[in-house]
Amino acid sequence: MTTLTEADALDGLRDALGLLKDREQVAERLLVSSAKHSFDPDEELDWDAPFEEGKWFWPPELVSLYDTPMWKRMSEEQRILLSRHEAAALASLGIWFEIILMQLLVRHIYDKAATSAHVRYALTEIEDECRHSKMFARLISHGGTPWYPVSRAHQNLGRLFKTISTTPGSFTATLLGEEVLDWMQRLTFPDERVQPLVRGVTRIHVVEEARHVRYAREELRRQMVTAPKWSQEFTRVTSGEFARVFSVAFVNPDVYTNVGLDKREAMAQVKASAHRREVMQTGAKRLTDFLDDIGVLRGVGRRLWRSSGLLA
Numbered sequence: 253m254t255t256l257t258e259a260d261a262l263d264g265l266r267d268a269l270g271l272l273k274d275r276e277q278v279a280e281r282l283l284v285s286s287a288k289h290s291f292d293p294d295e296e297l298d299w300d301a302p303f304e305e306g307k308w309f310w311p312p313e314l315v316s317l318y319d320t321p322m323w324k325r326m327s328e329e330q331r332i333l334l335s336r337h338e339a340a341a342l343a344s345l346g347i348w349f350e351i352i353l354m355q356l357l358v359r360h361i362y363d364k365a366a367t368s369a370h371v372r373y374a375l376t377e378i379e380d381e382c383r384h385s386k387m388f389a390r391l392i393s394h395g396g397t398p399w400y401p402v403s404r405a406h407q408n409l410g411r412l413f414k415t416i417s418t419t420p421g422s423f424t425a426t427l428l429g430e431e432v433l434d435w436m437q438r439l440t441f442p443d444e445r446v447q448p449l450v451r452g453v454t455r456i457h458v459v460e461e462a463r464h465v466r467y468a469r470e471e472l473r474r475q476m477v478t479a480p481k482w483s484q485e486f487t488r489v490t491s492g493e494f495a496r497v498f499s500v501a502f503v504n505p506d507v508y509t510n511v512g513l514d515k516r517e518a519m520a521q522v523k524a525s526a527h528r529r530e531v532m533q534t535g536a537k538r539l540t541d542f543l544d545d546i547g548v549l550r551g552v553g554r555r556l557w558r559s560s561g562l563l564a
Contacts, residue, residue: 279369340397420475492556
């Protein structure tokens, strides 16, 4: 009987990035890119400049209540205030997610050769994520809004996920957290209606996250070919459940109370909003197309992704 090696299994496998590359080759290229295009937010951004009057903190089309009946009743000032609080809530969500990601990356490299480029890049990514978390925290403080933690239930689900996640499950969750926000930030940093500081933060994040997405996509595609069948199926289910958690956590309901809106009515209108549903599904489409291609969106997992609202 012929044994299928990892090299045989990966031979000829392609995705939107082209032929799946050797793990070390990918990591070496990402290390070179990191050396050329990494940023210190404390030095790169003007934290002393005042916010500009009348400018948004998030593009209005990406604010959760956009185009709802409640939105149409709100003044322009209140809409901008909501964008300020939602930007802070997304930054808070980003910190929560990146802390989870850093722990998953440490688990991934725990028993691998520390001299490999693959491990050295993972450590480089952890450095990036530390800077991002500090940058987001500074943005929240600078904006004068509260920190918006996820619910206690989601905090505990995150703790459970960190404990039981398989390697492919970890990389699927990584992409989920990175790619939807990345899509939104790519619309944000060139938008002159948005505060310059927010645009600067999103620009740095987009440039550095592009490397993280490449690393995670290559590794996940490899894992979904070589992992045991039980691990692949477990990944499908856990990723679907994480998508459900992520889609709910994406908007913190306390933002509505803090800008003087009725929280229950606002949440109901967001849930009913066709525009919001389209935004979330469009933001996730590049990812869901990729996950579908590599076999993650199957069976129960696909049904969970649909119920999350991220998959049409």
